[in-house]
Amino acid sequence: MPVQAAAALSAAGRRARAVVLYGDPVHGEELMTQTITFSFGRNWQDYLSTVSDDAIALAEADIDQFLGKGAVRNKTVLDIGSGSGLHSLAFLRLGAKAVRSFDADPHSVGATGALRRRAGDPGNWIVEQGSILDDDYVASLGRYDIVYSWGVLHHTGAMWQALGNAMSLVRPGGTLWISLYQKGPRYEQDLALKQRYNAASPIGKRMMEYRRIARLMLGRARRLQNPFAWNQKVKRGMNVLHDIRDWLGGLPYETATADEVVTRTRAHGLVLERIAVAGQGGCSVYVFSLPTPEQHAHGRKAAPGRTSSVG
Numbered sequence: 001m002p003v004q005a006a007a008a009l010s011a012a013g014r015r016a017r018a019v020v021l022y023g024d025p026v027h028g029e030e031l032m033t034q035t036i037t038f039s040f041g042r043n044w045q046d047y048l049s050t051v052s053d054d055a056i057a058l059a060e061a062d063i064d065q066f067l068g069k070g071a072v073r074n075k076t077v078l079d080i081g082s083g084s085g086l087h088s089l090a091f092l093r094l095g096a097k098a099v100r101s102f103d104a105d106p107h108s109v110g111a112t113g114a115l116r117r118r119a120g121d122p123g124n125w126i127v128e129q130g131s132i133l134d135d136d137y138v139a140s141l142g143r144y145d146i147v148y149s150w151g152v153l154h155h156t157g158a159m160w161q162a163l164g165n166a167m168s169l170v171r172p173g174g175t176l177w178i179s180l181y182q183k184g185p186r187y188e189q190d191l192a193l194k195q196r197y198n199a200a201s202p203i204g205k206r207m208m209e210y211r212r213i214a215r216l217m218l219g220r221a222r223r224l225q226n227p228f229a230w231n232q233k234v235k236r237g238m239n240v241l242h243d244i245r246d247w248l249g250g251l252p253y254e255t256a257t258a259d260e261v262v263t264r265t266r267a268h269g270l271v272l273e274r275i276a277v278a279g280q281g282g283c284s285v286y287v288f289s290l291p292t293p294e295q296h297a298h299g300r301k302a303a304p305g306r307t308s309s310v311g
Contacts (some may be wrong), residue, residue, distance in 0.1 A: 005220065009209065011188060020289070025081050027119045029146060031305060035199060035242060036198055036249075036251050037129045037198045037199075037249075037280070038109055039107050039249075040105050040250070041081060041167065041244065041251060042107045042156070045107055045110060045111045045114070047084055047242040048084055048114060048115060049083070049237065049273045051057070051086065051115070051192055055086065056086065056089060056090060056093065059087050059089070060090045060092035060093060060094055060296055062087070062090075063090055063091060063094060063287065064089065064276065066276075066285065066287055067146070067175065067177065068175060069098065069188075070095075070122060070206055071175075071195060072091055072094040072095055072146065073094065073095035073096070073148075073203060074095065074096075074097045075093045075096055075145035075146050076096070076097055076098045076099075076100075076144045076145045076146070076171075077096045077098070077099045077100070077144060077145065077146045077147075077148060078097060078099075078100050078144040078146070078147045078148065078169055079091070079101040079102070079148050079149075080102065080147065080148065080149035080150030080153075080166055080169075081102075081103050081104070081108070081132070081149055081151075081153075081155075081219075082101035082103050082109075082110050082112045082127070083103065083111065083112070083152075083219070084104065084108075084111050085101055085111060085112030085113075085114075085115035085116060085127070086102040086115065086277070087148065087150065088112060088116075088125065088127075089115055089116075089119055090116075090150075091146070092119070092122060092124070092125055094258065095145075095240070096124075097124065097237050097308045098124040098125075098126075099124065099125045100125075100126045100128075100141070100144070101125070101126065101127045101128070101233045102127070102128050102129065102130040103129065103130075104129065104130065104131040104132075104133075104156075106129055109128065109129045110240045113127045114280050118119075119120065119298070125276075128228070131156075131166050132152070132153065132156060132162045133157075133158055133162060133165070134154055134162060134164070138165045138168065138231055140168065141169055142169075142172060143169055143170060143171035143174070143177065144169055144170065144171055144175075144196075145171055145173075145174045146173070146174060146175045146177065147166055147167075147169045147170045147176045147177070148178075149166055149177075149178045149179075150178070150179045151176075151180075151181075151283050153166065153178065153180060153224045154180050154181045154252075154253065154254045154255065154256070155250055155251070155252055155253065155254075156252065157252040157254075159254040160264065161293075162188055162264075163178070163180075163261075163264060164264075164268070166178065167268045167270060167290075170270070170290045171289075171290070172290055172291070172292045172293065173286065173291070173295075174289070174290050175273075175287060175288070175289055175290075176265070176286075176288040176289075176290070177268060177285075177286070177287050177288075178229065178286050179259060179280070179283040179284060179286070180255070180256050180282070180284060180285075180286070181253070181254065181255040181256070181281060181284065182255060182256070182257070182258075182277065182279065182280055182281065182284045183255035183256055183257045183260075183280070184255070184279070184280025184281060185280065186254075186280050186281060187255055190281055191253050193232070194249065194250060194251050195247065196208070196253070197248040197249055198249060198251055205248075205249075208248055209241075209245060209248065210255045211246055212244050213230060213241075216240065217230050255281075258275060258277050258284055258286075261284075261286060262275075265286075265288050268294075269291070270288040270289065270290050271288060271290075271291060272287075272288055273288060273289050274285065274287040274289045274303060275287075
């Protein structure tokens with residue numbers, strides 16, 4: 001029997017009550033009380049059995065691409081919602097002075113901890129359980145040179161609160177690097193799909209996964225590619241199978257336009273340095289800086305940011 005888990009931790013750090021919901025998509029505060037039978041952490045733990053040096057190298061390349069080569073060296077890094085811990089490890093390998101990783105899902109904490117042990121238990125890597133919605137916990141963290149959160153804040157059930165707390169953790173002169181689902185007209189359809197997946201039996205979940213895999217294989221065959229080689233590593237190190245499960249199971253589910261994100265971050269004094277806007281349902285990527293008082297004194301203003309597109 002699947003275990004019903006709360007959608008997110010409340011602002012006071014308490015778990016929201018899980019309620020079985022079927023049928024119509026839910027909105028607003030109801031995002032906090034959906035039935036969730038999918039665990040990001042269990043998916044990450046299963047994925048870790050496939051992690052190779054190539055996957056770690058892909059994560060390192062991802063960091064270099066968005067932050068620039070050498071940008072991590074001697075910097076302190078906070079990984080919000082660390083998942084597998086793959087990027088935390090990549091930050092360390094790129095020369096970070098210290099990395100602190102936390103996640104609300106105990107299975108994700110276990111996955112990150114397992115990767116830390118595989119890396120030799122480095123003393124400058126802290127792994128712990130915590131929620132970005134727990135204001136007391138957030139206040140205890142201090143500030144960091146690089147605050148990183150990929151595809152996490154939109155799964156908390158309180159995305160804007162989570163973003164606000166993440167922004168508060170950036171040290172003046174530091175960087176905020178996040179990704180959030182891009183808003184679009186398919187939101188209702190996508191949310192309903194995720195709810196059906198979470199409400200399904202284990203067999204039902206596998207059938208939904210197999211349908212997606214079959215479409216991938218058919219697409220590869222039409223392009224004269226080997227259809228049986230569908231489960232490849234994707235750009236950031238995860239493989240296709242675990243990415244499918246992550247997408248289908250990911251609740252709560254919120255989205256945002258680039259304008260909404262940039263407007264909110266600008267109100268907190270952050271400057272957009274880079275943006276890669278995804279299509280509907282994909283993860284748009286944002287890199288912001290927080291100017292120092294000296295930079296403010298010299299009249300630094302928000303830049304338009306380097307723009308690219310992601311799938």
